[in-house]
Amino acid sequence: MRTTITINDRLFRALKLRAAESNESISSIVEDAIKFQMLEDLEDIETAKKRENEPTHSFDELVAEFKSEGLL
Numbered sequence: 001m002r003t004t005i006t007i008n009d010r011l012f013r014a015l016k017l018r019a020a021e022s023n024e025s026i027s028s029i030v031e032d033a034i035k036f037q038m039l040e041d042l043e044d045i046e047t048a049k050k051r052e053n054e055p056t057h058s059f060d061e062l063v064a065e066f067k068s069e070g071l072l
Contacts, residue, residue, distance in 0.1 A: 005030075015029060015030070
């Protein structure tokens with residue numbers, strides 16, 4: 001699929017340079033970057049789902065606990 005995106009000029013120059021040096025297309029590099037980012041997001045979501053039943057603590061409780069232990 002073809003699409004149009006807007007990229008900062010300096011970033012685009014760096015992207016063109018990398019494409020030339022690696023003998024890859026700009027499209028291939030951009031697609032790989034998007035895949036990497038989306039996989040990272042999926043891993044974050046999976047981790048959050050695994051931890052959703054863990055107990056939570058308020059910031060104030062955490063500060064109080066650290067103070068009582070002499071950490072703050």
